[in-house]
Amino acid sequence: MRDLSRFTILAVDDDSINLRVIAQQLAPLAPRLLVATDGQSALSVTQRELPDLILLDINMPGMSGLDVCRAVKESEKTADIPIIFLTSSEQDTAEAFSVGGVDYIVKPVDSDALQARVCTHLHLSASLKALDETNLLLSSANERLEKKVEERTRELVNTNANLRREINERRSLQDKLSFLSHHDFVTRMYNRFALEEKLTEQMASAETNSTKGFLCLTDLDQFKIVNDTCGYLAGDEILRQLAEVLRGQLDKDDIAARIGGDEFAVYFRSADMGFAIAKVRAVKSALENFEFEWMGDRFKHSVSMGLVEIDESIDSVSHLISVAERTCYQSKLKGGGEISVYNVTRAHVDKTQQQMRLVPLIRQALEEERIKLHVQAIHCTQNDTITKAEVLSRMRDGTGRLQPPSYFIPVAEKFHIIDAIDKYVLTKSIEALKTLPEKFQLSVNISGEFIGKEGAVDFITGLLTSNAADPSQLCIEITESSAISNLDATIEFISRLKPLGCEFSLDDFGTGTSSYEYLKKLAIDIVKIDGMFVRDVETDAVNRRMIESIVAIAKAKSIRVVAECVETQAAKALLETLDIDYLQGFGLHEPEDIDVFSNNLSHR
Structure with a gap:
């Protein structure tokens, strides 16, 4: 239906x-x-x-x-x-x-x-x-x-x-x-209603049984391809044939049901989790080895599975099925073709559920413009002036409190809404350039996901044009990890924007295993030494040597260097002796609202 x-x-x-x-x-x-x-x-x-x-x-x-x-x-x-x-x-x-x-x-x-x-x-x-x-x-x-x-x-x-x-x-x-x-019309298996009845009976008699009960939920990956390419008749036929394959893997006391679209559920008893996982793997192998033929086309499907051991934490049949569905969904999130086990991954499932609840709140914050821009000054070591600042985002939640990036950025990246945040921050940052002194530069962080979008460059150029902004006032910060994840897209992205005058900074530099290699491949203007090397630099000789090495390589390519996470005056004094161009950190400037910063800057 x-x-x-x-x-x-x-x-x-x-x-x-x-x-x-x-x-x-x-x-x-x-x-x-x-x-x-x-x-x-x-x-x-x-x-x-x-x-x-x-x-x-x-x-x-x-x-x-x-x-x-x-x-x-x-x-x-x-x-x-x-x-x-x-x-x-x-x-x-x-x-x-x-x-x-x-x-x-x-x-x-x-x-x-x-x-x-x-x-x-x-x-x-x-x-x-x-x-x-x-x-x-x-x-x-x-x-x-x-x-x-x-x-x-x-x-x-x-x-x-x-x-x-x-x-x-x-x-x-x-x-x-x-x-x-009590039965599904297509597969002649039990339907969801009958499964719930059977599970109720089994859970009521669980105390008298020496073996443990397990519920396995199976979801076909990319089943929609069959329906879209061959029609629903083919979809029904593959479900019928897969149901027969599934029946062939079950014991006489097992209970199998089709509970929706391309979802099957199997209840069975086993001595322990090890035997249960072995059985589920055998079922998975049989289903994935099955080849469906229709009008000359052949299809094979991987399956995502969620296995739940019925223990004292499961208080009802509806709870059991809900847990199985969430656990199976974890396999989907991993890309499909996986078996997730509830008693092993319970904490991860619960954490993901909590993160998922943040998704609509983040979307709502974007719609209501509750993502607020703060900035942190970047100090020039040559003359101790401030002509650059990094944009840092904060989210005002429903209670009015400002939440740090760690509260919402990882969730946005995981559930692929970071692109919307990038567009929002870029829009507000370029608009804010009007309130800042001429030639003042804002550094804006963007994600690898945004860089990979087809219209990313056009979006930025459109903002610069509509705001009559000088492209040289925009420095785009790209983390080393995001650049590596899609190197070709990053190279093309930089090559299209740099001729306009935009500058590029490679953030978190030094954390990767091939950091120096990317200095050759990426046409960047600035590297930002990761804070892990800057913290305790005044007492840690290894960190100092690492910084000296990064500075030497960067200078050989005429790349400017920023040391971030400068937290003490002792660190500032030492770093100023190492031919570093800029310093940034809480020891120099606490991040503040961009409007307040702009007003204060005009009075400095």
């Missing part, structure tokens, strides 16, 4: 950004989407429109999501509408299920998880409605049967024959309905 155009979904959240994200993530499925920003509005919509499914935020001012759920379930008209809760904390889930919720999704909402769960519950709801309609038909059939018996008492032989035939048809229909309510 990937086309949801015949279904109506009501999304309820007091945060309009969350509603916009949900709408974007559901757009490929083409449902009719209704929205409400508070509980009362949501109830009004349900009475007027009667949606097929509700996505409901738990924590809302006024009437909470839990109160809305109770009201929906108390109304005979809306009681059967499935409700999926949206929550930023799994602590709310127990009460969410107790008031009638069928599932929950942890914010920030993952697009694949949202689409899969919405499809699953709409499919289940539609099946239940079909069952109700069938039961009405069966009830009507019983009434007709009774009437026929009364009307045909004189024709007992024929009546009995007809009655037996209709009873047999009814039993056959009931058997088919029972099968379809």
Whole structure:
């Protein structure tokens, strides 16, 4: 069920950004989407429109999501509408299920998880409605049967024959309905509903069993390629054939199910984790060795797997499946084709979940311009003047506190939104040049990801043109690690901007194993000696020798040198004797808001 155009979904959240994200993530499925920003509005919509499914935020001012759920379930008209809760904390889930919720999704909402769960519950709801309609038909059939018996008492032989035939048809229909309510139509495996029933039984009897229970979730990598290139019929066929391969790897007591799109789940018991991992590896090997043929094309798929040992930390079936899905997602984040094990990677999974919650907050901070620019002066050793400064970003969070780069930059890099931060900082920095003295230069850090973008150079040149800025006032700082990660793109990036007058600085110099080699390959103007060599330089002879070596090589190529992380006057005095061009650090200048810095600079 990937086309949801015949279904109506009501999304309820007091945060309009969350509603916009949900709408974007559901757009490929083409449902009719209704929205409400508070509980009362949501109830009004349900009475007027009667949606097929509700996505409901738990924590809302006024009437909470839990109160809305109770009201929906108390109304005979809306009681059967499935409700999926949206929550930023799994602590709310127990009460969410107790008031009638069928599932929950942890914010920030993952697009694949949202689409899969919405499809699953709409499919289940539609099946239940079909069952109700069938039961009405069966009830009507019983009434007709009774009437026929009364009307045909004189024709007992024929009546009995007809009655037996209709009873047999009814039993056959009931058997088919029972099968379809517990099995996936494509693979004939258990569906998610049946899996949850089986897991509930297994977890209830776990104390009487000497072996340990395990749940393995399997997700086909790049399954979409088959659907896009060969169509959904081919997609269904590969799922059917893979289900047969999976069955061939299981023992008779194992429980296998297709729980969504291209996701399969297997419950089994094993003596310990070692045997469990061995079994999962065998399943993985069988699935990845399977070759699917369709109309002359051949396909092989790697699979991402998440293995969970069911121990005392798993408190419910829904919790178990949620943990398995998150653990499988870790394999996806690694690039696919991996097995992630929950009892080994639990801390990493939890950390990633915490980081993912920061993603929408960072996006919101960008939209609301809460990324603030600070600058740190760069001192010239020749005349102790300040004609350069480095731009440092800070993020003002929801409480108004300024958070350092370490709070949000690593998350932005991991989840690929650093490009948006780079564009924001470049835009604000080039605009700020108007408030600074003529020829004053700002050094702006950019990521390797931004450098690799096709329109990166055009974006910078456009900013310089629109702000009538002198390109020589912009120094672009590139870390040694980001330059190495995409050397060809970095070389081209520098070669296109340098003729305009922009300068380039290689930051964190000396941390790589081939640092000097990149001085030959990159047309840079400045190297910034990494702080690990500058700290304690006045007492550490090795660090001093390293700095002297870097300065000598740089000077041989007419490259200026900046020593950063200068924290003491003793270090400053020593570094000034080593033919270094610029000094930077907290011992010389504490970073300050760029507007304050500009104002203070004009009064120096």
